[in-house]
Every structure is written in structure tokens, then in C-alpha cells.
Amino acid sequence: TKQAIENAKKNDKNINAFISFDEENAIKQAQEIDKKGIDPDNVLSGIPVALKDNMLTKGVLTSAGSKMLSNFKPVIDGTAVEKMKEAGTINIGKTNMDEFAMGSSTETSYYGDTKNPWNLDKVPGGSSGGSASAVAAGDVLAALGSDTGGSIRQPAAFNGIVGMKPTYGRVSRWGLIAFASSFDQIGPMTRTVKDNAVVLNAISGKDEHDMTSSDKEVPDFTANIDKGVKGMKIALPKEYFGEGVDEDVKKAILSAADKYREMGATVEEVSLPNSKYGVAAYYIIAPSEASSNLQRYDGIRFGHRSKEAKNLEELYVKSRSEGFGDEVKRRIMLGTYSLSAGFFDAYFKKAAEVRTKIIEDFQKVFKDYDLILTPTTPTTAFGINEKKDPLTMYMNDVLTIPANMAGLPGMSVPAGFSNDLPIGMQLIGKPFDEQTIYQAAYAFE
Ligand code: GLN
Numbered sequence: 001t002k003q004a005i006e007n008a009k010k011n012d013k014n015i016n017a018f019i020s021f022d023e024e025n026a027i028k029q030a031q032e033i034d035k036k037g038i039d040p041d042n043v044l045s046g047i048p049v050a051l052k053d054n055m056l057t058k059g060v061l062t063s064a065g066s067k068m069l070s071n072f073k074p075v076i077d078g079t080a081v082e083k084m085k086e087a088g089t090i091n092i093g094k095t096n097m098d099e100f101a102m103g104s105s106t107e108t109s110y111y112g113d114t115k116n117p118w119n120l121d122k123v124p125g126g127s128s129g130g131s132a133s134a135v136a137a138g139d140v141l142a143a144l145g146s147d148t149g150g151s152i153r154q155p156a157a158f159n160g161i162v163g164m165k166p167t168y169g170r171v172s173r174w175g176l177i178a179f180a181s182s183f184d185q186i187g188p189m190t191r192t193v194k195d196n197a198v199v200l201n202a203i204s205g206k207d208e209h210d211m212t213s214s215d216k217e218v219p220d221f222t223a224n225i226d227k228g229v230k231g232m233k234i235a236l237p238k239e240y241f242g243e244g245v246d247e248d249v250k251k252a253i254l255s256a257a258d259k260y261r262e263m264g265a266t267v268e269e270v271s272l273p274n275s276k277y278g279v280a281a282y283y284i285i286a287p288s289e290a291s292s293n294l295q296r297y298d299g300i301r302f303g304h305r306s307k308e309a310k311n312l313e314e315l316y317v318k319s320r321s322e323g324f325g326d327e328v329k330r331r332i333m334l335g336t337y338s339l340s341a342g343f344f345d346a347y348f349k350k351a352a353e354v355r356t357k358i359i360e361d362f363q364k365v366f367k368d369y370d371l372i373l374t375p376t377t378p379t380t381a382f383g384i385n386e387k388k389d390p391l392t393m394y395m396n397d398v399l400t401i402p403a404n405m406a407g408l409p410g411m412s413v414p415a416g417f418s419n420d421l422p423i424g425m426q427l428i429g430k431p432f433d434e435q436t437i438y439q440a441a442y443a444f445e
Pocket of ligand 1: 103148
């Protein structure tokens with residue numbers, strides 16, 4: 001643990017993957033495990049990990065990448081955090097992220113940009129950019145991220161690591177700072193597929209604190225991992241290979257499809273015609289939910305309190321104006337507008353209808369197929385400061401958002417390189433069928 005922290009601190013001079021290190025608690029925990037001895041039946045016992053800074057950690061700064069929460073020390077651990085602890089992992093620190101998980105590059109963080117360890121001029125993706133960068137740099141074997149529209153899978157793709165967004169409800173959201181509650185999901189980011197399955201084993205399951213967590217039985221995700229893909233039916237949705245997707249990225253995913261055919265799977269083209277409306281619908285629904293979730297940061301109940309205020313109204317306005325960054329403010333304005341009387345039917349309701357259409361498309365394909373294979377992102381990692389226009393930034397998630405819309409499990413797996421930058425392929429599975437994803441990913445790896 002000492003060495004891991006030392007190494008991570010050294011790397012962080014270049015990549016800034018961490019907002020804070022939790023050296024004291026980490027060493028204490030490690031010493032306790034030393035005393036008890038490593039549990040031989042538990043592969044996670046004593047393993048240093050990192051946690052995204054939107055997960056509540058008792059007594060330890062949890063900022064969600066925001067000035068608003070720059071002195072917030074929660075009084076509890078979130079459920080996933082607690083489960084990681086119970087499994088014996090040692091959290092060495094909290095990772096950098098886009099403010100309140102809003103972004104695709106970790107550039108909206110109040111704590112500075114995180115760099116991509118493959119090329120320090122490139123972004124690590126986001127919003128779980130710090131977690132991805134920490135894993136790719138070799139700081140930790142596993143980190144937790146959260147994914148609302150792609151925030152685990154996109155940074156995993158940009159950093160050449162494995163990132164799983166589980167089925168909505170698989171992992172408790174208790175103690176995850178809410179962005180868009182009907183999409184948010186915690187998941188593991190790791191170097192290898194098997195490590196990923198081991199961590200998902202540890203954090204899954206029903207939680208009485210989160211009524212959207214599912215009581216579906218949690219299988220051992222490593223159990224069938226080496227069974228191969230013979231007889232598996234894999235769908236290639238043609239809309240995910242269209243305009244805007246780099247030739248090198250397409251080539252890598254099509255060659256992955258060929259590899260699956262060689263291993264005995266059937267791979268066929270299908271259509272998911274409504275996925276192209278995913279980004280438009282997401283940027284109505286997610287900001288709407290966010291505008292509601294972020295009401296609590298008013299300088300009184302939660303968050304930064306302005307020192308300039310002379311009355312209550314000013315206290316609210318100034319605290320929020322000072323505490324939130326531009327992207328968060330943009331989302332709050334978008335959300336309150338879409339939800340306001342007179343606009344609700346035209347925006348929120350329409351977006352919800354689009355969401356249903358996207359879900360129905362997936363249901364149709366999954367009648368005949370076990371998995372869907374797509375690129376994770378249209379391009380490899382882009383440059384720091386390259387995407388200044390929010391709409392261009394939003395388009396980055398065009399291939400990951402549909403799985404969130406439908407609550408489906410999706411994973412990004414390394415699938416090659418273009419100009420020395422990693423390419424990710426995305427495997428989307430049926431609800432609660434993470435196992436088949438792991439099986440196919442393991443066979444490919
Ligand atoms: N990039 C998307 C957004 O900005 C998704 C973020 C996420 O998954 N948390 O909303």
C-alpha cells in the first residue's frame with residue numbers, strides 16, 4: 001500500500017488523476033490486514049484501489065469535482081464504497097472527474113485537468129477520467145467509476161482499459177452523488193476482464209437504502225468467463241458505424257467481429273434506428289434530473305456558502321453562482337427550462353417517448369441476439385482544450401448513451417490502437433446479463 005501510494009503520487013505529478021490521497025486510512029487498513037493475514041479465499045484482500053470523487057467516503061473529502069463541495073466530508077460511506085472495504089480492498093485516494101460527472105474529458109473539474117497517460121496532450125475522457133487514468137498509469141489495479149451517459153466506458157476506451165457499466169439497479173446508488181438518477185450507475189474500471197468481474201462481484205446486489213437496486217440474484221461473474229463464444233449470436237448495429245466514426249475505429253471493431261466469427265460466434269448486421277436520437281433525448285432528460293438533484297446545494301443544506309450575501313435570496317444566488325462551474329450551470333438552466341410549465345410536453349415528454357423507442361429497438365434485437373458489438377467512441381482520445389463547443393463535446397457520447405437510456409449493461413474492452421492511442425469496443429448485453437459480456441470480452445482479450 002505504501003508503495004502504491006508513493007508510485008501514484010509520483011505519477012500524479014504528470015497526470016493529476018487524484019483529487020486527494022487517503023494515506024492515513026489506507027495504511028491503517030493495510031496494517032489491520034497484515035495483522036489478520038491475507039484471506040486466501042478472497043483475491044481482493046489487501047488490493048489498493050481508487051474511488052471516483054462522487055462516492056461518499058466517511059470523513060474523507062468527497063468533492064464531485066466541484067468547488068461547491070470542496071470542504072464536504074461525508075459522515076457515511078456509500079454502499080459500493082462499504083462493499084469494497086468489506087471485500088478487503090484499500091482505497092488509496094479519490095479520483096478526479098468532471099464537475100458533478102457532467103462532461104466527457106475531465107476538463108470541467110475544479111481541480112484541474114487529468115492527463116491521458118498514453119499521451120499527456122490528450123484528455124483521459126470523462127467523467128471518470130481520473131479513475132481511468134489511474135488504472136492505465138498502473139497506480140491501482142481497479143478503480144470505481146460512475147456512468148450516466150458513458151462516463152465509465154468512454155474513459156476506459158481512451159485509456160486502453162476495461163470499463164463496465166452494469167445493468168441499472170445491479171449496483172446500489174446509495175452514497176453516489178446524484179447526477180441523473182434514472183441513468184446513474186457505478187461500475188468497475190480495471191486492467192483485465194477477469195479483475196473487472198471480480199470487482200463487480202464485490203459491489204453488486206440489493207440494498208435497502210436504494211429502492212432502485214435490484215433483488216435479482218447476483219451470479220459469480222467469473223464463473224463462465226472462460227467458456228468462449230461458440231454458438232453466441234452477436235449483432236452489429238449499422239447505425240453505430242456511420243458518419244463521424246473514424247475509419248481506424250471502424251476497422252478495429254470490424255476486425256473484432258471477424259475474430260468472434262473465427263471463434264465460432266455468429267455476427268450479423270442489425271438496425272437500431274432510434275439510437276441516433278439518444279444524445280438529443282439525453283440532453284433533455286439528464287439535465288432535467290440534474291436540475292432537481294442539484295437543488296440541495298444552496299449554501300445552507302449542502303455546499304459552499306458565499307461570504308458576500310446580505311440576505312437569504314442573495315445567499316442562495318451567490319453561493320450557487322460561486323460554487324458551480326459553467327457546464328453545471330448550463331445543465332441546470334437546460335433542465336429547469338425543459339421542466340417548466342408550458343415546455344414540459346414539448347421537451348421532457350417528447351424525450352421520454354424517444355427513450356421508450358430506443359428501449360423497444362434493443363428489445364427487438366435481443367429477441368434474436370445475445371450481445372451487441374459497437375465501437376465505444378467515434379474517435380480515440382482528443383486533445384486537451386480541443387473541444388470548446390459543448391455540442392461537439394456532447395456528440396462524443398453518441399454510442400454510449402443508448403445503453404443508459406435502456407438501462408442495459410455495457411462494457412468497453414481494448415480493441416487495438418490508432419496513432420498510438422487506444423481504441424475501445426463496446427459490448428452491450430441483455431438486462432442483468434453481464435455474464436455473457438464478460439464471457440465474450442474474456443475470449444477476445
Ligand atoms: N458525458 C456525458 C455528460 O456529460 C455523460 C457523463 C456521465 O456518464 N456521467 O453528461
